Amino acid sequence: MIFDSLDVSYGDMWGSQRGMTHPDPMSRAVAARRHAAGMEYAVLLSARERPLALVEYWPRRMWRVYLFDDRSWRMQMIDLKPHSAGMLLAHRNTRWQFSHEQEHSSWNWDVQETTTVSADGQVEVSSEFAGPRGALHALTAEPTGVPVRRFQTPVESFLCPVPEFGDWQVFAPFLAQQGHEPATTVVLNDVSVEEGSGPLRASGIEQLFIPGACETPDGPAVVEPVDAGLLRITSGQLAVSDPGWIGETSRTVAVPPGEFPVTLSLLRTTRGAGVAAARVTFLDIPPHEWEMALRPEEDLGLLGEGQFYGVGVDTGTAAFMDATRTVIEDRLDEDLFAALGSQFTVELPGTEPEPNLIAFRAGRGDGAYPVWIGRTDDGQVGCVVVDFQLRSADGGE
Incomplete structure:
Protein backbone atom coordinates (compact mmCIF):
# COMPACT_ATOMS: atom_id res chain seq x y z
CA MET A 1 0.00 0.00 0.00
CA VAL A 191 -7.21 12.58 14.97
CA SER A 192 -6.51 12.45 18.70
CA VAL A 193 -9.18 13.01 21.33
CA GLU A 194 -9.91 16.41 22.76
CA GLU A 195 -8.26 17.29 26.05
CA GLY A 196 -11.66 17.23 27.76
CA SER A 197 -12.09 17.87 31.45
CA GLY A 198 -8.71 16.45 32.39
CA PRO A 199 -7.80 14.13 35.29
CA LEU A 200 -10.27 12.31 37.49
CA ARG A 201 -12.21 14.63 39.77
CA ALA A 202 -13.41 13.94 43.29
CA SER A 203 -17.13 14.45 42.86
CA GLY A 204 -19.41 13.41 45.69
CA ILE A 205 -16.92 11.42 47.74
CA GLU A 206 -19.03 12.12 50.83
CA GLN A 207 -21.91 10.13 49.32
CA LEU A 208 -19.82 6.97 49.46
CA PHE A 209 -20.32 6.94 53.25
CA ILE A 210 -24.01 7.89 53.44
CA PRO A 211 -25.97 4.79 54.54
CA GLY A 212 -28.93 3.60 52.53
CA ALA A 213 -30.01 2.32 49.14
CA CYS A 214 -28.25 3.27 45.91
CA GLU A 215 -27.95 2.06 42.33
CA THR A 216 -24.83 0.41 40.89
CA PRO A 217 -23.90 -1.24 37.59
CA ASP A 218 -24.79 -4.55 39.32
CA GLY A 219 -28.23 -3.30 40.26
CA PRO A 220 -29.66 -2.05 43.56
CA ALA A 221 -27.26 -1.92 46.51
CA VAL A 222 -27.07 -0.76 50.08
CA VAL A 223 -24.29 1.37 51.55
CA GLU A 224 -23.30 0.35 55.07
CA PRO A 225 -20.65 2.39 56.90
CA VAL A 226 -18.60 0.22 59.28
CA ASP A 227 -16.32 1.29 62.12
CA ALA A 228 -12.83 -0.17 61.55
CA GLY A 229 -11.17 1.12 64.73
CA LEU A 230 -8.81 3.92 65.72
CA LEU A 231 -5.64 4.60 63.75
CA ARG A 232 -2.67 5.84 65.80
CA ILE A 233 -0.45 8.41 64.06
CA THR A 234 2.84 9.30 65.77
CA SER A 235 5.05 10.81 63.07
CA GLY A 236 2.63 13.31 61.56
CA GLN A 237 2.61 11.36 58.28
CA LEU A 238 -0.26 9.10 57.22
CA ALA A 239 0.63 6.39 54.70
CA VAL A 240 -1.86 4.64 52.41
CA SER A 241 -0.32 1.47 51.06
CA ASP A 242 -0.61 -2.16 50.14
CA PRO A 243 0.63 -3.74 53.41
CA GLY A 244 2.61 -6.28 51.40
CA TRP A 245 4.52 -3.53 49.58
CA ILE A 246 5.03 -0.79 52.13
CA GLY A 247 7.23 1.98 50.77
CA GLU A 248 6.87 0.88 47.16
CA THR A 249 3.18 1.70 46.79
CA SER A 250 2.68 4.16 49.65
CA ARG A 251 1.10 7.58 49.36
CA THR A 252 1.72 9.86 52.31
CA VAL A 253 -0.21 12.83 53.66
CA ALA A 254 0.92 15.24 56.39
CA VAL A 255 -1.60 14.98 59.26
CA PRO A 256 -1.65 15.74 62.99
CA PRO A 257 -0.49 13.04 65.44
CA GLY A 258 -3.11 11.30 67.55
CA GLU A 259 -5.77 8.59 67.28
CA PHE A 260 -8.39 8.90 64.56
CA PRO A 261 -11.42 6.82 63.49
CA VAL A 262 -11.33 4.68 60.37
CA THR A 263 -14.59 3.98 58.54
CA LEU A 264 -15.24 1.51 55.74
CA SER A 265 -18.02 1.95 53.21
CA LEU A 266 -19.44 -1.51 52.51
CA LEU A 267 -21.49 -1.91 49.36
CA ARG A 268 -23.94 -4.80 49.58
CA THR A 269 -25.51 -6.10 46.36
CA THR A 270 -27.23 -9.33 45.34
CA ARG A 271 -23.77 -10.60 44.37
CA GLY A 272 -22.30 -10.01 47.82
CA ALA A 273 -20.54 -7.23 49.70
CA GLY A 274 -17.32 -5.36 49.08
CA VAL A 275 -15.38 -2.41 50.46
CA ALA A 276 -16.25 0.54 48.23
CA ALA A 277 -14.09 3.07 50.09
CA ALA A 278 -12.14 3.63 53.32
CA ARG A 279 -11.78 6.85 55.28
CA VAL A 280 -9.72 8.10 58.19
CA THR A 281 -11.18 11.23 59.79
CA PHE A 282 -8.98 13.87 61.43
CA LEU A 283 -11.52 16.67 61.92
CA ASP A 284 -15.27 16.30 62.31
CA ILE A 285 -15.83 19.05 59.75
CA PRO A 286 -17.29 18.53 56.26
CA PRO A 287 -14.57 18.93 53.59
CA HIS A 288 -14.58 22.23 51.75
CA GLU A 289 -12.62 20.80 48.82
CA TRP A 290 -10.92 17.62 47.68
CA GLU A 291 -7.49 17.10 46.18
CA MET A 292 -5.68 14.05 44.86
CA ALA A 293 -2.84 12.75 47.02
CA LEU A 294 0.28 13.26 44.93
CA ARG A 295 3.95 12.46 45.22
CA PRO A 296 6.36 15.38 44.74
CA GLU A 297 7.29 14.31 41.20
CA GLU A 298 3.71 13.86 39.99
CA ASP A 299 2.02 16.46 37.80
CA LEU A 300 -1.72 16.48 37.15
CA GLY A 301 -1.02 18.11 33.79
CA LEU A 302 0.47 14.82 32.57
CA LEU A 303 -2.78 12.90 33.08
CA GLY A 304 -5.35 12.27 30.39
CA GLU A 305 -9.12 12.30 30.58
CA GLY A 306 -10.32 10.65 33.80
CA GLN A 307 -6.84 9.41 34.78
CA PHE A 308 -5.35 9.57 38.25
CA TYR A 309 -2.28 8.83 40.34
CA GLY A 310 -3.23 6.22 42.90
CA VAL A 311 -2.11 3.72 45.47
CA GLY A 312 -1.04 0.44 43.92
CA VAL A 313 -2.55 -2.78 45.24
CA ASP A 314 -0.96 -6.15 44.48
CA THR A 315 -2.28 -8.31 47.35
CA GLY A 316 -5.96 -7.37 47.10
CA THR A 317 -5.46 -5.36 50.31
CA ALA A 318 -4.88 -1.74 51.26
CA ALA A 319 -4.14 -0.15 54.62
CA PHE A 320 -3.89 3.07 56.59
CA MET A 321 -0.82 3.39 58.83
CA ASP A 322 1.73 5.79 60.20
CA ALA A 323 4.49 6.34 57.67
CA THR A 324 7.04 4.89 60.12
CA ARG A 325 5.13 1.64 60.58
CA THR A 326 6.80 -1.55 59.34
CA VAL A 327 5.61 -5.16 59.11
CA ILE A 328 7.20 -8.58 59.41
CA GLU A 329 6.66 -9.90 55.92
CA ASP A 330 6.93 -13.55 56.95
CA ARG A 331 3.95 -13.09 59.28
CA LEU A 332 1.63 -11.19 56.93
CA ASP A 333 -0.10 -14.33 55.64
CA GLU A 334 -0.93 -15.51 59.14
CA ASP A 335 -1.52 -12.19 60.86
CA LEU A 336 -3.37 -10.32 58.13
CA PHE A 337 -4.21 -11.95 54.79
CA ALA A 338 -5.71 -15.12 56.27
CA ALA A 339 -8.02 -13.09 58.52
CA LEU A 340 -9.15 -10.92 55.61
CA GLY A 341 -10.49 -14.03 53.95
CA SER A 342 -13.42 -14.01 56.37
CA GLN A 343 -13.70 -10.34 57.38
CA PHE A 344 -13.39 -6.95 55.76
CA THR A 345 -10.79 -5.33 58.03
CA VAL A 346 -7.92 -6.35 60.31
CA GLU A 347 -5.84 -4.32 62.76
CA LEU A 348 -2.16 -5.06 63.30
CA PRO A 349 -1.65 -3.45 66.71
CA GLY A 350 1.45 -1.68 67.83
CA THR A 351 2.63 -1.58 71.42
CA GLU A 352 1.57 1.83 72.71
CA PRO A 353 2.64 4.43 71.96
CA GLU A 354 3.82 2.75 68.72
CA PRO A 355 1.56 3.16 65.67
CA ASN A 356 -0.84 0.44 64.55
CA LEU A 357 -1.98 -0.55 61.05
CA ILE A 358 -5.57 -0.97 59.84
CA ALA A 359 -5.91 -3.05 56.69
CA PHE A 360 -8.99 -3.75 54.58
CA ARG A 361 -9.94 -5.52 51.41
CA ALA A 362 -9.61 -3.51 48.21
CA GLY A 363 -13.06 -3.52 46.63
CA ARG A 364 -11.92 -4.45 43.11
CA GLY A 365 -8.85 -6.41 44.16
CA ASP A 366 -5.48 -5.67 42.60
CA GLY A 367 -5.08 -2.42 40.72
CA ALA A 368 -4.57 1.27 41.39
CA TYR A 369 -7.00 3.47 43.31
CA PRO A 370 -7.26 7.24 43.86
CA VAL A 371 -6.55 8.66 47.31
CA TRP A 372 -8.39 11.88 48.10
CA ILE A 373 -7.56 14.50 50.73
CA GLY A 374 -10.57 16.36 52.08
CA ARG A 375 -9.55 19.82 53.29
CA THR A 376 -11.46 22.28 55.44
CA ASP A 377 -12.03 25.86 54.32
CA ASP A 378 -8.83 26.90 56.11
CA GLY A 379 -6.75 24.19 54.37
CA GLN A 380 -6.48 21.65 57.18
CA VAL A 381 -6.72 17.91 56.42
CA GLY A 382 -10.18 16.87 57.54
CA CYS A 383 -10.08 13.32 56.19
CA VAL A 384 -8.34 11.02 53.72
CA VAL A 385 -10.31 8.60 51.54
CA VAL A 386 -9.23 5.76 49.27
CA ASP A 387 -11.93 5.07 46.69
CA PHE A 388 -12.10 1.53 45.28
CA GLN A 389 -14.42 2.71 42.52
CA LEU A 390 -17.23 0.23 43.02
CA ARG A 391 -19.61 3.08 42.46
CA SER A 392 -19.41 6.76 41.63
CA ALA A 393 -21.16 9.61 43.36
CA ASP A 394 -24.22 9.23 41.13
CA GLY A 395 -24.33 5.46 41.58
CA GLY A 396 -22.72 4.60 38.24
CA GLU A 397 -19.44 2.96 37.45
Missing part, protein backbone atom coordinates in the same frame (compact mmCIF):
# COMPACT_ATOMS: atom_id res chain seq x y z
CA ILE A 2 1.29 3.45 -0.94
CA PHE A 3 0.27 6.15 1.50
CA ASP A 4 0.61 9.93 1.37
CA SER A 5 -1.00 10.70 4.73
CA LEU A 6 -1.07 9.25 8.22
CA ASP A 7 -3.70 9.65 10.91
CA VAL A 8 -2.07 10.32 14.27
CA SER A 9 -3.60 9.56 17.68
CA TYR A 10 -2.15 9.28 21.18
CA GLY A 11 -2.65 7.13 24.24
CA ASP A 12 -1.05 5.17 27.02
CA MET A 13 1.38 2.42 26.10
CA TRP A 14 -0.53 -0.75 25.36
CA GLY A 15 1.82 -3.23 23.67
CA SER A 16 0.01 -3.17 20.30
CA GLN A 17 -1.33 -6.71 20.44
CA ARG A 18 -4.33 -5.68 22.55
CA GLY A 19 -6.22 -4.04 19.73
CA MET A 20 -6.11 -1.55 16.88
CA THR A 21 -7.07 1.58 18.78
CA HIS A 22 -5.86 3.11 22.03
CA PRO A 23 -7.76 1.60 24.97
CA ASP A 24 -6.77 4.70 26.96
CA PRO A 25 -6.60 7.57 24.46
CA MET A 26 -5.15 10.95 25.36
CA SER A 27 -5.06 14.35 23.76
CA ARG A 28 -2.13 15.63 21.77
CA ALA A 29 -1.54 18.30 24.42
CA VAL A 30 -1.19 15.72 27.22
CA ALA A 31 1.12 13.57 25.09
CA ALA A 32 3.28 16.64 24.38
CA ARG A 33 3.54 17.41 28.09
CA ARG A 34 4.51 13.81 28.79
CA HIS A 35 7.16 13.96 26.08
CA ALA A 36 8.64 17.12 27.57
CA ALA A 37 8.67 15.47 31.02
CA GLY A 38 10.34 12.30 29.71
CA MET A 39 7.28 10.16 30.51
CA GLU A 40 5.98 7.28 28.43
CA TYR A 41 3.15 7.54 25.89
CA ALA A 42 2.21 5.93 22.57
CA VAL A 43 1.54 7.25 19.06
CA LEU A 44 -0.65 5.29 16.67
CA LEU A 45 0.00 5.89 12.96
CA SER A 46 -2.80 4.63 10.74
CA ALA A 47 -4.14 5.04 7.23
CA ARG A 48 -7.62 4.31 5.89
CA GLU A 49 -8.65 3.22 9.40
CA ARG A 50 -5.95 0.54 9.43
CA PRO A 51 -3.02 0.61 11.91
CA LEU A 52 0.38 0.79 10.30
CA ALA A 53 2.65 1.48 13.27
CA LEU A 54 2.53 2.04 16.98
CA VAL A 55 5.38 4.18 18.31
CA GLU A 56 6.10 4.04 22.05
CA TYR A 57 8.20 6.66 23.81
CA TRP A 58 9.98 5.24 26.84
CA PRO A 59 11.92 6.96 29.63
CA ARG A 60 15.62 7.64 29.03
CA ARG A 61 14.85 8.65 25.42
CA MET A 62 14.18 5.09 24.26
CA TRP A 63 11.69 4.30 21.49
CA ARG A 64 9.89 1.17 20.32
CA VAL A 65 8.07 0.79 17.01
CA TYR A 66 5.55 -1.97 16.29
CA LEU A 67 4.76 -2.55 12.61
CA PHE A 68 1.56 -4.04 11.17
CA ASP A 69 1.12 -5.78 7.83
CA ASP A 70 -1.77 -5.30 5.37
CA ARG A 71 -3.90 -7.68 7.49
CA SER A 72 -3.40 -5.41 10.51
CA TRP A 73 -1.31 -8.12 12.16
CA ARG A 74 1.58 -7.07 14.37
CA MET A 75 4.56 -8.55 12.57
CA GLN A 76 7.61 -6.59 13.71
CA MET A 77 9.10 -4.75 16.68
CA ILE A 78 12.01 -2.31 16.45
CA ASP A 79 13.81 -0.97 19.53
CA LEU A 80 15.73 2.29 19.16
CA LYS A 81 18.13 3.98 21.55
CA PRO A 82 20.26 7.15 21.48
CA HIS A 83 23.39 6.71 19.38
CA SER A 84 24.97 10.07 18.66
CA ALA A 85 23.91 13.69 18.68
CA GLY A 86 20.40 13.84 17.28
CA MET A 87 20.36 10.22 16.08
CA LEU A 88 18.74 6.94 17.15
CA LEU A 89 20.09 3.44 16.52
CA ALA A 90 17.69 0.64 15.61
CA HIS A 91 19.64 -1.76 17.79
CA ARG A 92 17.10 -4.61 17.85
CA ASN A 93 14.67 -5.64 15.12
CA THR A 94 12.39 -8.61 15.73
CA ARG A 95 10.13 -10.16 13.06
CA TRP A 96 7.55 -12.91 13.40
CA GLN A 97 5.87 -15.35 11.05
CA PHE A 98 2.50 -16.99 11.73
CA SER A 99 0.83 -19.85 9.93
CA HIS A 100 -2.75 -18.57 10.31
CA GLU A 101 -4.91 -16.04 12.12
CA GLN A 102 -5.64 -18.24 15.15
CA GLU A 103 -1.93 -18.64 15.78
CA HIS A 104 -1.47 -14.88 15.55
CA SER A 105 -4.35 -14.14 17.91
CA SER A 106 -2.86 -16.49 20.52
CA TRP A 107 0.68 -15.25 19.76
CA ASN A 108 2.01 -18.67 18.76
CA TRP A 109 4.52 -17.70 16.12
CA ASP A 110 6.19 -20.17 13.78
CA VAL A 111 9.42 -18.20 13.26
CA GLN A 112 11.03 -15.37 15.19
CA GLU A 113 14.01 -13.60 13.65
CA THR A 114 15.99 -11.09 15.70
CA THR A 115 18.60 -8.71 14.33
CA THR A 116 20.81 -6.86 16.80
CA VAL A 117 23.16 -4.06 15.85
CA SER A 118 26.00 -2.68 17.96
CA ALA A 119 27.03 0.96 18.02
CA ASP A 120 29.93 0.25 15.65
CA GLY A 121 27.84 -1.62 13.05
CA GLN A 122 28.41 -5.23 14.12
CA VAL A 123 25.26 -7.13 13.09
CA GLU A 124 24.09 -10.44 14.54
CA VAL A 125 21.05 -12.35 13.25
CA SER A 126 19.36 -15.26 15.01
CA SER A 127 16.28 -17.20 13.95
CA GLU A 128 14.12 -19.53 15.99
CA PHE A 129 11.11 -21.61 15.15
CA ALA A 130 8.46 -23.19 17.34
CA GLY A 131 8.97 -26.93 17.13
CA PRO A 132 6.81 -29.73 18.52
CA ARG A 133 4.86 -28.76 21.65
CA GLY A 134 6.15 -25.20 21.41
CA ALA A 135 9.84 -26.07 21.89
CA LEU A 136 12.16 -23.46 20.44
CA HIS A 137 14.95 -24.41 18.08
CA ALA A 138 17.63 -22.25 16.48
CA LEU A 139 17.44 -22.24 12.68
CA THR A 140 20.92 -20.87 12.27
CA ALA A 141 23.18 -21.57 15.18
CA GLU A 142 26.42 -23.05 16.35
CA PRO A 143 26.26 -26.13 18.64
CA THR A 144 26.23 -23.73 21.58
CA GLY A 145 23.09 -22.05 20.27
CA VAL A 146 24.90 -18.78 19.53
CA PRO A 147 23.77 -17.30 16.18
CA VAL A 148 26.44 -17.60 13.48
CA ARG A 149 25.14 -14.96 11.08
CA ARG A 150 27.43 -12.09 11.95
CA PHE A 151 28.70 -9.37 9.70
CA GLN A 152 29.93 -5.80 9.73
CA THR A 153 28.03 -3.02 7.97
CA PRO A 154 28.02 0.77 8.06
CA VAL A 155 26.02 1.70 11.15
CA GLU A 156 24.50 4.66 9.30
CA SER A 157 22.01 2.33 7.61
CA PHE A 158 20.49 1.63 11.03
CA LEU A 159 20.21 5.25 12.17
CA CYS A 160 17.29 7.66 12.10
CA PRO A 161 16.88 11.19 13.48
CA VAL A 162 15.55 11.73 16.98
CA PRO A 163 12.08 13.15 16.36
CA GLU A 164 10.82 16.33 17.87
CA PHE A 165 7.35 15.84 19.29
CA GLY A 166 4.93 15.60 16.39
CA ASP A 167 7.63 14.89 13.79
CA TRP A 168 6.36 11.36 13.18
CA GLN A 169 7.41 11.35 9.50
CA VAL A 170 10.75 10.20 10.92
CA PHE A 171 9.24 6.73 11.35
CA ALA A 172 7.51 6.58 7.95
CA PRO A 173 10.45 4.80 6.22
CA PHE A 174 10.11 1.89 8.69
CA LEU A 175 6.64 1.17 7.32
CA ALA A 176 8.17 -0.02 4.04
CA GLN A 177 9.50 -3.07 5.92
CA GLN A 178 5.90 -4.31 6.02
CA GLY A 179 5.06 -3.30 2.45
CA HIS A 180 3.63 0.16 3.16
CA GLU A 181 5.43 2.53 0.81
CA PRO A 182 5.46 6.21 1.80
CA ALA A 183 4.91 8.84 -0.87
CA THR A 184 7.50 11.55 -1.38
CA THR A 185 5.56 13.78 0.99
CA VAL A 186 3.58 12.34 3.92
CA VAL A 187 0.96 14.54 5.56
CA LEU A 188 0.08 13.96 9.22
CA ASN A 189 -3.56 14.30 10.31
CA ASP A 190 -4.21 14.75 14.03
